[in-house]
Amino acid sequence: MIYAVLFTDNPDRADMRQRLMPDHLDFLERSQPAIRAAGPLRDPASGEGAGGLWLVEASSADAVRDLYERDPFWPAGLRSGVRVLEWTQVFVDGRRQL
Numbered sequence: 458m459i460y461a462v463l464f465t466d467n468p469d470r471a472d473m474r475q476r477l478m479p480d481h482l483d484f485l486e487r488s489q490p491a492i493r494a495a496g497p498l499r500d501p502a503s504g505e506g507a508g509g510l511w512l513v514e515a516s517s518a519d520a521v522r523d524l525y526e527r528d529p530f531w532p533a534g535l536r537s538g539v540r541v542l543e544w545t546q547v548f549v550d551g552r553r554q555l
Contacts, residue, residue, distance in 0.1 A: 459493070460521050461544045462511040464530075467537035471506075480529040491515060491524060508536075512544070 466474075485495050491514055498507040515521045518541050530536055547555050 458515060458517070459544045459546060460511075460513045460515060460518065461542045462513055462521060462525060463498075463540040463542070464509040464511075464525075464536050465538040466506060466508050467534055470533065470535045473533050473535050474530075477529050477533055477535065484528050488524060488527075518543075 485492055492511055493514055494512040495509065497509050499505065500507045511525070513521050513524060515524065521541050525531055525536075525539060547553060
């Protein structure tokens with residue numbers, strides 16, 4: 458199963474992002490192939506950060522939670538919220554998948 462994981466960030470902890478970024482990126486690399494894609498989100502109008510998005514392959518939403526709770530951003534309180542959604546890919550590279 459593929460999950461879309463949407464993070465919102467805690468603005469009170471924004472100063473921690475740069476300090477934790479090397480550990481966060483190392484975590485993403487170690488967590489491949491479960492984390493298939495990851496990156497920050499930005500508001501196009503303001504250019505301000507708007508959290509992050511991961512695409513995760515996992516057996517359950519609980520397995521996704523276990524994964525993101527090991528990300529260095531999580532225990533540091535950088536994330537203020539997370540939403541885990543099941544995702545079914547029906548279109549890729551110009552072709553239907555179903």
